[in-house]
Structure formats: structure tokens, C-alpha cells
Amino acid sequence: MKIVDMDFSISTKDRNQMLDITSRVRLAVEQSGITNGDVIVYCPHTTAAITINENADPDVPHDVLLTLNELIPHHRAGYRHCEGNSDAHCKSSLLGCSELVLLKNKSLNLGTWQGIFFCEFDGPRTRRVIVQIRGQ
Amino acid sequence: MKIVDMDFSISTKDRNQMLDITSRVRLAVEQSGITNGDVIVYCPHTTAAITINENADPDVPHDVLLTLNELIPHHRAGYRHCEGNSDAHCKSSLLGCSELVLLKNKSLNLGTWQGIFFCEFDGPRTRRVIVQIRGQ
Amino acid sequence: MKIVDMDFSISTKDRNQMLDITSRVRLAVEQSGITNGDVIVYCPHTTAAITINENADPDVPHDVLLTLNELIPHHRAGYRHCEGNSDAHCKSSLLGCSELVLLKNKSLNLGTWQGIFFCEFDGPRTRRVIVQIRGQ
Numbered sequence: 215m216k217i218v219d220m221d222f223s224i225s226t227k228d229r230n231q232m233l234d235i236t237s238r239v240r241l242a243v244e245q246s247g248i249t250n251g252d253v254i255v256y257c258p259h260t261t262a263a264i265t266i267n268e269n270a271d272p273d274v275p276h277d278v279l280l281t282l283n284e285l286i287p288h289h290r291a292g293y294r295h296c297e298g299n300s301d302a303h304c305k306s307s308l309l310g311c312s313e314l315v316l317l318k319n320k321s322l323n324l325g326t327w328q329g330i331f332f333c334e335f336d337g338p339r340t341r342r343v344i345v346q347i348r349g350q
Numbered sequence: 351m352k353i354v355d356m357d358f359s360i361s362t363k364d365r366n367q368m369l370d371i372t373s374r375v376r377l378a379v380e381q382s383g384i385t386n387g388d389v390i391v392y393c394p395h396t397t398a399a400i401t402i403n404e405n406a407d408p409d410v411p412h413d414v415l416l417t418l419n420e421l422i423p424h425h426r427a428g429y430r431h432c433e434g435n436s437d438a439h440c441k442s443s444l445l446g447c448s449e450l451v452l453l454k455n456k457s458l459n460l461g462t463w464q465g466i467f468f469c470e471f472d473g474p475r476t477r478r479v480i481v482q483i484r485g486q
Numbered sequence: 487m488k489i490v491d492m493d494f495s496i497s498t499k500d501r502n503q504m505l506d507i508t509s510r511v512r513l514a515v516e517q518s519g520i521t522n523g524d525v526i527v528y529c530p531h532t533t534a535a536i537t538i539n540e541n542a543d544p545d546v547p548h549d550v551l552l553t554l555n556e557l558i559p560h561h562r563a564g565y566r567h568c569e570g571n572s573d574a575h576c577k578s579s580l581l582g583c584s585e586l587v588l589l590k591n592k593s594l595n596l597g598t599w600q601g602i603f604f605c606e607f608d609g610p611r612t613r614r615v616i617v618q619i620r621g622q
Contacts, residue, residue: 215351215487217522217621219590250353252390252482255522256588258597260540265443269395272453273555276445277429277436281422286553293549300549307537307550311600314448316392318355323480325394328447344595345525346588349353351487353567386489388526388618401579404532413565413572414579417558452528452618461530461617464583481557485489 216230218246218347226337230283232275236329237341239315240322249320251349256312261302261336263309269329282300282308282335302335309333313327318350354382357480366419368401368411371463371479375451378456378481385456387485392448394480397438397472399445405465416442420469425480437469445469454486490518493616498609502555504537504547507615508601511587512594514617521592524622528584530616533608535581554580554607556609576609581605583585589621 224233239255242342257264261331268274285306286289286301293300324330332343353370356378360369393400404410410479422437422444428437449466460466468479492514496505511527529536540546558573558580565572585602590593594604604615 215622219522219588231388250355252484254588256585256586256595258595258600260538261596266396266447267439267443273430273432274396274436274439277426277431278440280428281426281436281440285421285428285557290549290553290556292430292552294545295543295549296545300546300553303539303546304550304553305538308444308580310446310582310585311538313446314390314392314450314586316390316480323392323394325396326393326402331499332544344588348524350351385490388620390617402532403575403582404495404577407567409566409574410532410575413562413567414576417562417572417576421557445579446582450524450526450528450586452491452616459528459530461532463532464530466501469509486487 215321216248217222221344223340223341223342226334228304229332229337230279232331234329235332238332239345243347244345248349249322250349251317253315253317254312254346255330256344259341260306261299261340263306263311263333264308264313265331265333266313266328268327294309299336305335351382354483357478359476359478361476362470366415367470367473368467370405370410371468373414375466375481380484382483384483384485387453389451389453390448390482391466392480395477396442397435398477399442399447399469401445401450401467401469402464403450404463406463416471435472441471488520490619493614495578495612495614496604498606501609503606503609507604511602511617515619518619518620520619520621523589525587525589526618527602528616532578533571534613535578535583535605536585536598537581537603537605538585540599542599549577552579555619571608577607577618586598
């Protein structure tokens, strides 16, 4: 069992954005030298998230963000947190701050249409993504 | 540390359906020969999800699907994705495409009322579930 | 590779409550003697969840719960589950019953503002949290 920790930075451009980081995770996996096991993609921020969804058609992330923004608008009567980003904290907990991907024969074992996204909900900002690769 | 990869197919019958796959996962665990560790149940599709919830009363999955359908109706003004299943992609990211279950003394360490569900949001379809069992 | 299983009990005071359990998880990690790897925080209940979010300002959990309660009110026309806690089951699946945290140099590798919360959605109750620490 081998454990390799890596991380990388990304820059987001909008307040709400889904950024495809699949190739960055794939690169980390290649550098780790691990063949079989799993990969944790972890977001150390509380106003962002990691999700897996279709990355072939950019309309999919558009529609996911549209839905999240309609369900959880920027402002809501009753919010107490003074930074004005309570919506971002809510979205972060709903999507979750990590995803787990299996690793098989040195490749990410994603489905045909699956890509890994960093979800920005309080950008633009510079953010960090942690990747832990575990296996043999 | 031993890693065993398995997968199985399921057929869903409705557009939205929660299918209890606990016994299928339990069978994979038994076949793996692993005693202690954990199990990843992974859905390689972007219009479906994996969740853990009560599987004793079928009214629970009914009410979870009812809630999801009211929050995220099939059609929403502004959707761009031309396949007409943007709602399914949203539900997939909200519930997530994997769950992790602990393995103790050759058994799934689920709570008394917990079962593992495959959540179909764009069926009926034939779907694949990947199970990775890791441990000693 | 070493696997250590622990658990602890907590008591919630409200029907909906986010309880910071970071120090309890940290204590389990210290007792495990494991230096690098990961920690699974698992909730064996179907009307509760685990999430990671900001624990510096108590207004953040307040606003997350406010949003969840407005999206998923206690009662909804069409609910069939006779226990009157269908909303709690929905929230449980949306937030998820586990979180995974990386472990580095004997410490939880959380972001600056991240804490681990047990989310009660059908309290007050006595609940159990399972922690599995894995690594070297």
C-alpha cells in the first residue's frame, strides 16, 4: 500500500463556475506511479465543492449551476452570516467537498461521460485542490 | 492490504427510481474474501447516483424521489442541454455518484435501517455499478 | 496499512442541528497512532448526515439549516412515510452519511475554515458516529 499526496492551484473567473479538473487529476495519478487503488479529490474550502458530472457538453455544468442558483439564490431573508456568501456555504455542503474515483491499470476508472469538476460558488478566487492517490 | 474490483448490471424500470442494491453489494463483499476495511459503491453514469437511506419502508424512497422531483422538475426555463435530461444531471451531483461503507468482520457495517440504493434519474435503462472492496 | 475502528455517541438538542464533532474526530485520530492516510466519518442513521463546512462562525450552520428547512419543509403534500420525518430522510441523502478527511503528519488535513459536523434532522436524539482511520 502506497499513499501519495499532491495538490495544485486553480483560478476561477466567475462567482459560480464548474471547472473541469480531470486532466489535472489524471496528471497527478501518472506522477504517483500507482497502478490500482483509488484517488481522493479534496477541496479544502467551505464555499466550493467537488463533483463528478458530464464534461462533454458545457451545457450540462451550465444547467447544474442554473438549478443550484434558482434553488439557493445569493440572498435569502434570515441569513445571518455577515460575509454575504451563505448561499455558497449551502451549495458546498449539498455537493460535498470531496469525490472518490477508482484507479485501474494506471487510469482513472471514470464512466464514459464523467469528468471531475471543481465547483466555485464564491469566486473569482485562487483555490487549492488536494489529491491523495492510494494503492499498489 | 488487498483490493478487489467487481461490477454488476441492473435494469431500472422508471425514469426516476431508487433500487435497493444492498444484497448485491453484500454478495460482492462475500466473494472478495476481505474481512475488515471498506467498500466503495460507484456509479459510472452522470444521470444516476448512489445513496444510503432507509430500505425497510418503501415509502421512504418514494418521499425522497417526490422531494427531488418537486425541487428539480424535469423541465426548467433556461436549460440548454439538448438531451432533455438536465434535471437528471443535477440530481446526480446533489446525491453524488458514490458511497463508502465500512466493512467489519466480513459484514457491511451499515446502521440498522440503512440500505444502499442505486438512484435512476433518466431511466428506464441498463446501468452498471462498480464495487471496490479494500482491506485485510 | 493499519485500520482502526472507533465510535462515539453524541446527544442532539434540536430537531435540526449541526453539531461540530471535529475535536472528537481529532481525538480518535490521535488515539489510533496512524500518521498518514485518511479518516472516514460515518453516520449509521438515515435521518442525519455528516458534512464539512465552516465552524468559525456559528451563523454558517444556522444559514445552512435555514436553507435546508426552506427547501425541504417538515411536511409536504404527498409524503407517504407514516413517521412524519420524510424531510429528514431527504436531507440525509442530500448531504450524505459520510465524509472523508485526509490525514497528514498525525493531523486532520482540513482547510483553514473547515470543521466536521454531525447534522441532526430528526432530533433530539442520542446518535452514534463511526470513525475509521486507515494508513501508515
